[in-house]
Amino acid sequence: MKKENFRKHIKNRLKSELKFRARCSHYGMFKPLLKLLEKFNAKRVLIFSPLPSEPNLNILKRTLVKKCEIFIPFMSNLNLKMVKSRLPLECSKFGIKEPLGAKFFQKRIDVAIIPVVGVDGNMARIGHGKGFYDRFFGDLPYRPIVIFVQIKDTFIHEIITEDHDVQCDFYITPRKIYIKRGIYDRDFSRIGGWCGRRWRRVSCSKKDK
DSSP: OOHHHHHHHHHHHHHHHHHHSOGGGGGGGHHHHHHHHHHTTOSEEEEOOOOTTSOOOHHHHHHHTTTSEEEEEEEETTEEEEEEOOSOEEEOTTSOEEETTOOBOOSOOSEEEEEOSEEOTTSBEEOSSSOHHHHHHHHOSSOOEEEEEOSSOOBOSSOOOOTTSOBOSEEEOSSEEEEESSTTTTTHHHHHHHHTOEEEEEOOSSOOO
16 A cells, blocks of 8 residues: 555544544543653653644643653744743644744753654554654654554554654554564563553564664
8 A cells, every 4th residue: 555545544534533532532542651751751752732633632741741841843944843832822834733932942852752644564654744753853863762642543564654754662542552672662561551551562674763
């Protein structure tokens, strides 16, 4: 399957999902997210501002702000920058809420939580096709822990992404958690047990930079 066809198919499924299920149905993923952030002792976390078809992590931010510095992606021309999460917010031309007058953050973050349309057999991201996150992570001089989230399990075994598509360490959905086989998977069974979720290790044929 081509990536463009997969993206279109999943977007249609997500529209149907939003019609028949409450948005709060994905709140169950908050617990494993909190457990992972606690495990990695994350102090600086990047969390996206959600579109209607994406997990609403704003409730999670209210809990994390007591323990971590929270940053959000900010559109600058055709690139993403990091800014501190704060009020007031305004909608960008893409319909995403962003802080007003925020300064770009240049230091390291520990964890990045980002939305996906789908995830393929390389634990690589299929997004909306604009390449914003690919360029963002490609420009970072280091690699934070990357966690993908989605309101529905849209994992596909087939590899349909390209080398520049960003990979994750964890992919969390309301009912299942995926982990990229490697440095973190030895302890992951315990995380899955804490959270009452099915989990699965995924071997990848390509490596991150």
